[in-house]
Amino acid sequence: xxxxxxxxxxxxxxxxxxxxxxxxxxxxxxxxxxxxxxxxxxxxxxxxxxxxxxxxxxxxxxxxxxxxxxxxxxxxxxxxxxxxxxxxxxxxxxxxxxxxxxxxxxxxxxxxxxxxxxxxxxxxxxxxxxxxxxxxxxxxxxxxxxxxxxxxxxxxxxxxxxxxxxx
Numbered sequence: 001x002x003x004x005x006x007x008x009x010x011x012x013x014x015x016x017x018x019x020x021x022x023x024x025x026x027x028x029x030x031x032x033x034x035x036x037x038x039x040x041x042x043x044x045x046x047x048x049x050x051x052x053x054x055x056x057x058x059x060x061x062x063x064x065x066x067x068x069x070x071x072x073x074x075x076x077x078x079x080x081x082x083x084x085x086x087x088x089x090x091x092x093x094x095x096x097x098x099x100x101x102x103x104x105x106x107x108x109x110x111x112x113x114x115x116x117x118x119x120x121x122x123x124x125x126x127x128x129x130x131x132x133x134x135x136x137x138x139x140x141x142x143x144x145x146x147x148x149x150x151x152x153x154x155x156x157x158x159x160x161x162x163x164x165x166x167x
Contacts, residue, residue, distance in 0.1 A: 019062060025104050026066050029091070039072070093136060104129065
């Protein structure tokens with residue numbers, strides 16, 4: 001995903017886009033099925049000047065909307081430093097076997113500001129690793145496979161549905 005816009009002050013654009021991106025990714029994960037415990041770790045890349053805003057305006061807002069997800073700070077994050085600016089996040093899943101798998105990542109870049117020659121321009125980029133999600137999928141407790149649960153889903157290709165236009 002990518003969302004660009006102009007800084008209106010008070011970290012407002014950053015807050016809204018972080019909430020939007022993380023919320024969309026968590027909604028996608030919620031539709032995947034049983035994959036394990038999900039944790040979102042935020043990193044303040046400003047040396048701490050945005051930590052309170054991240055806590056109060058992002059984490060505290062997302063937590064009630066996603067009660068099964070753990071939210072916190074990842075101050076020890078190494079990846080993305082120097083690439084992302086301002087704030088970044090990572091989404092990890094802990095499998096039932098205890099393995100921690102990073103399935104998503106995002107942060108702000110300077111790309112649009114550099115392209116447009118305007119330091120007020122912001123860009124949040126993020127994504128989920130589909131191949132990592134596929135590796136985490138397990139059959140549901142009712143015994144049906146992931147592909148069987150998807151039958152009839154509006155996003156299933158017609159050729160994958162019995163009676164579809166290719167049948």
